[in-house]
Amino acid sequence: MKHLTIPALALLSLSAPAWAEITITDLRGREVTLEAPAQEVLLGFYYEDFLAVTGTGAVDRIVGLSRGPWAEWRPKQWEIYTAAFPQLADLPDVGDTESSTFSIETALATDPDLVILAGWQYDSLGESAQQFDTAGIPVLVLDYNAQTLDAHLASTRALGKAMGTEDRAEALATLYEDMTADTAARVETATSAPKVYVELAQKGPDEVGNTYAGGMWGGVIDRLGGTNIANGQIENWGPLSPEYVLAEAPEVIFLSGSEWLNRPAAVPLGFAADPALAQERMAAYLARPGWSDLPAVQDGEVYGIYHGGSRTLSDFAYFRFIGKALHPEAFADVDPQAELAQFYADWLPITLDGTFMMHAE
Known part of the structure; x- marks a missing residue:
């Protein structure tokens, strides 16, 4: 003007x-x-x-x-x-x-x-x-x-x-x-609906972070054929009691991390994130009382995912990462990290550099 x-x-x-x-x-x-x-x-x-x-x-x-x-x-x-x-x-x-x-x-x-x-x-x-x-x-x-x-x-x-x-x-x-459409078609072939728990890994393991129902990661889990243990317990977002999480025995856990400032115990994921540090912070969550008995922990089904990855044009890659964790056979030939990197190479003026999705060791 x-x-x-x-x-x-x-x-x-x-x-x-x-x-x-x-x-x-x-x-x-x-x-x-x-x-x-x-x-x-x-x-x-x-x-x-x-x-x-x-x-x-x-x-x-x-x-x-x-x-x-x-x-x-x-x-x-x-x-x-x-x-x-x-x-x-x-x-x-x-x-x-x-x-x-x-x-x-x-x-x-x-x-x-x-x-x-x-x-x-x-x-x-x-x-x-x-x-x-x-x-x-x-x-x-x-x-x-x-x-x-x-x-x-x-x-x-x-x-x-x-x-x-x-x-x-x-x-x-x-x-x-x-x-x-490809993600939905793969989910259609799945025969199970594993129980899933998502936690915003911002405050550290000593304080329970928010989980999601209906929207944000909760809505994604619903669409991808998972059984979100937060459904019916909260509206939109909020924490679940540790006792409830243990009783529900989730089979897959996602810890949502980001680049937060002044959050020394958070799981650091995103641009320039150090994967070794992210693994260390995730391990601290897995050491919570009772978590060693959870099916997700015993079976090695705990994942880190970038909290900034949803509600954007590149979020399809994160959804496919979740889909692969829930239905590994249906997504066996999918590499969500490579798909995300390709999106940046094709459409954005910077190179993807960081840790955005990971499997807890």
């Missing part, structure tokens, strides 16, 4: 391709209209999805960020991207809706021609988001957090349309749809 002089506008009209007005239905059912593909984007979330769909020059089209969910939630990922693209660190930070620091005034000052928000960010802003409408700045709401095939595909296609990269978006949507 830069202001051009009349001669500059005349020159632009002679040299630039003519774009028809773009109309998009976003993930809140809103009709969003752009005069041309967005060139100056205020990016609230879905950073890697934006880069994957937009392709070459994507970083140059960002004028501001909600930095906290990237730099604070995924600090190692942020370090790798800012090493490759130092300009990211210099972009204005508009704050974060989760910490109630999001500033509409700062966002407007970045002078974007499009604001991209996650559904949860848009919902958190409430009526405040109308200030963008008043300023004549379109807001596109995406929702990979919905964790449905339809929402993933719709978000990808909407983003491609907004950025003028529809062919690239369609290729990504097709890849995601094909991988999802």
